[in-house]
Amino acid sequence: MEEEQDCIMSLSDFPEPILFKVFRHLEGAELAKLCTQDRRLRVVAGEQTLWQALALDRWPNATACHHGGDWQQLYRTRARLPNTFTAGIDRLHQLTRQAAGKQQLRMNSDSLPGTAASSSPAGSPLRTNVYGFSQVPYTRIPHMLLDKVMENLFSLCAWSAGRSTARRNLFATSSSSSRDACSVNSSEQAAAAASEMRLVRQDMAWWLSSKPEAVLQYVRRSSSMLDDWDMWGSGFSAWPEVVWRRSALQFLADLQLGPQEGVCPSVTERLQRELAHLDDCIRSVDAESTDLPTPTRPQGLPAKHWWYSLRGQLAGCAC
Incomplete structure (x- = not known):
C-alpha cells in the first residue's frame, strides 16, 4: 500500500x-x-x-x-472588456501602424480595414496606369487613415462615457448589498478600459507629433462640410457627420497630449484655434437653419458636447 x-x-x-x-x-x-x-x-x-x-x-x-x-x-x-471595445482599439492601432509605414499597404481600395474592393472610400477613385493595372495612391494618404482612426476614437470614448453614466445610475438605484459587488465589478472594468486606452493615447500622440497637418486638415474638412446646403433636400445634410466628428475631436483634446507624449505645444495651440473656428461655423449653421437633422446622442456624453443639443436657430445652449 x-x-x-x-x-x-x-x-x-x-x-x-x-x-x-x-x-x-x-x-x-x-x-x-x-x-x-x-x-x-x-x-x-x-x-x-x-x-x-x-x-x-x-x-x-x-x-x-x-x-x-x-x-x-x-x-x-x-x-473584463467587451470584444467590440477591444476590437476598436486594435483597429485604431492597426490604422496608425499603417500610417507610420509599419504595415504594408496593398495598392488598391480594399487596403483599408473593413473596406471591400467593391465599395471604395469616398474621394478615392480607382486609378489605372498606362499598363491598365489598378493603383490607388490615395490609400497611402494619412488623412484617409485618420478618418477611420477618428471614427474608432469616437466609438471608444463614447462607450467609456456611456459606461460611466450607467455605472453611476446603477449605483444610485441599487441596494446597499449589491452596491459593493457592482462597485467592484465596475471599478475593475473601468481600470481595464483605462489600461487599454493607454494604447489609444500612444497612437493619437503619434498622429499629433508625426502627422499634425493631417489632424488639422481633418478639422478644416469638418468645417467645410457645413458649406454644403441642399435646398431641395434636408438642408445641411452633412450636419449629423459634423456633430460626431466634433465630438471625436473633443475626445482627442480631452486626452491632453503634450510634450511628455512628444506633442509640440504649438500643435495643440493650432488645434485649439481650428476647433474654435469649427465651433463658430457650427453656431453659424445653427443660427441660419430652422431645422437641423437630429443625430442620435450617445448615452452618457458629457454636457460640454453642446453641438448635440442644437436643433436650428440656436435652439440649444452653445455655452
Whole structure:
C-alpha cells in the first residue's frame, strides 16, 4: 500500500515539455488557475508564449506593447472588456501602424480595414496606369487613415462615457448589498478600459507629433462640410457627420497630449484655434437653419458636447 502511494505523481512532477503540450489546450481561466498553484506550475503556466497564443486567438490584432510586452497581463485585462471595445482599439492601432509605414499597404481600395474592393472610400477613385493595372495612391494618404482612426476614437470614448453614466445610475438605484459587488465589478472594468486606452493615447500622440497637418486638415474638412446646403433636400445634410466628428475631436483634446507624449505645444495651440473656428461655423449653421437633422446622442456624453443639443436657430445652449 505504501509503495502504491509512492508511485502517485502530481501534476507538477511531469516534465516541462509534457506540461507545455497539455497547457496549450487549456482556456485562459483554466491556465490562470494553474498560476495559483505551486511555484513550478506557476512558472510553466505563466510562460508568455502560452498567453500570447491565447490572446491572439481571441484578439488577432492585439499587441502587448502597452502592457510592457506582458501577454498574460493583456489577457487578464481584456477578459473584463467587451470584444467590440477591444476590437476598436486594435483597429485604431492597426490604422496608425499603417500610417507610420509599419504595415504594408496593398495598392488598391480594399487596403483599408473593413473596406471591400467593391465599395471604395469616398474621394478615392480607382486609378489605372498606362499598363491598365489598378493603383490607388490615395490609400497611402494619412488623412484617409485618420478618418477611420477618428471614427474608432469616437466609438471608444463614447462607450467609456456611456459606461460611466450607467455605472453611476446603477449605483444610485441599487441596494446597499449589491452596491459593493457592482462597485467592484465596475471599478475593475473601468481600470481595464483605462489600461487599454493607454494604447489609444500612444497612437493619437503619434498622429499629433508625426502627422499634425493631417489632424488639422481633418478639422478644416469638418468645417467645410457645413458649406454644403441642399435646398431641395434636408438642408445641411452633412450636419449629423459634423456633430460626431466634433465630438471625436473633443475626445482627442480631452486626452491632453503634450510634450511628455512628444506633442509640440504649438500643435495643440493650432488645434485649439481650428476647433474654435469649427465651433463658430457650427453656431453659424445653427443660427441660419430652422431645422437641423437630429443625430442620435450617445448615452452618457458629457454636457460640454453642446453641438448635440442644437436643433436650428440656436435652439440649444452653445455655452
